[in-house]
Amino acid sequence: MNKTEISVIISTYNAEKWLENVMWSYHKQTFKNFEMVIADDGSKQPTFDLIERMRNEVDYPIIHVWHEDNGFQKSQILNKAVLKCNADYILMSDGDCMAREDFVQVHVDKKTPGYFLSGGYFMLPMQISEAIKKDDILNQKPFDIDWLTKLGLPSSFKNNKLTAKGFKAKFLNTVTPTTPSWNGHNASGWKKDILAINGFDERMQYGGQDRELGERLFNYGIKSKQIRYSAICVHLDHPRGYKTQESINKNLAIRATTKKEKLAWTDYGIVKKD
Numbered sequence: 167m168n169k170t171e172i173s174v175i176i177s178t179y180n181a182e183k184w185l186e187n188v189m190w191s192y193h194k195q196t197f198k199n200f201e202m203v204i205a206d207d208g209s210k211q212p213t214f215d216l217i218e219r220m221r222n223e224v225d226y227p228i229i230h231v232w233h234e235d236n237g238f239q240k241s242q243i244l245n246k247a248v249l250k251c252n253a254d255y256i257l258m259s260d261g262d263c264m265a266r267e268d269f270v271q272v273h274v275d276k277k278t279p280g281y282f283l284s285g286g287y288f289m290l291p292m293q294i295s296e297a298i299k300k301d302d303i304l305n306q307k308p309f310d311i312d313w314l315t316k317l318g319l320p321s322s323f324k325n326n327k328l329t330a331k332g333f334k335a336k337f338l339n340t341v342t343p344t345t346p347s348w349n350g351h352n353a354s355g356w357k358k359d360i361l362a363i364n365g366f367d368e369r370m371q372y373g374g375q376d377r378e379l380g381e382r383l384f385n386y387g388i389k390s391k392q393i394r395y396s397a398i399c400v401h402l403d404h405p406r407g408y409k410t411q412e413s414i415n416k417n418l419a420i421r422a423t424t425k426k427e428k429l430a431w432t433d434y435g436i437v438k439k440d
Contacts, residue, residue: 192226200226241369268398
């Protein structure tokens, strides 16, 4: 049995419909030697039932990592998920981001020692998000600009994310002004590098905890590569009840300290202080 080449961490919380769509999108991946590690921030029984059913329907192994609901604690559950990953390389995305069929392949092809990969997502409006069915996903319709346009998607420069291929994708990756940061919905890196900086800072709740991880990777000496026009996932819309200004301000203060003091390690990560 070949060793699993890549572990895909998918974060979720009580969002079975979107999670099921995402799981079907991974069933269609052209690259098959991966496992899915679901980082579950305290979902109720319907999520357990969905995962149990999908284990028998998709063609990849699923590891379900869960803890009790204690508000928005994504950093904590992601750290637990990292420890459960069997592969040396980890791709992180969210339970509201469907992956185009070449998504995992792109991350595998571009992985490089000493680097992490930084992708983005393509946001779908709510009415299109709700219209997507299993067969649409299996036929790759949510990544087809003509299909989305017929459902009411407005034209925008951002639509290039879905249409760019080959040289054009490479060119747009190079010229995009967006900094190649660690984005929780589409980023990948080496497990040993994530462990070396002690994972996510568990003091951080909603707002930039993924970016802070990337900033410590930079401080540790890891560089980043931009793949936002190559590794494509589409984001299903939903309300964000957990977004608070207080949590965002707290996280900005932690990130400011990380940058100012050039911290690579957090005392509030996977390994806890005595």
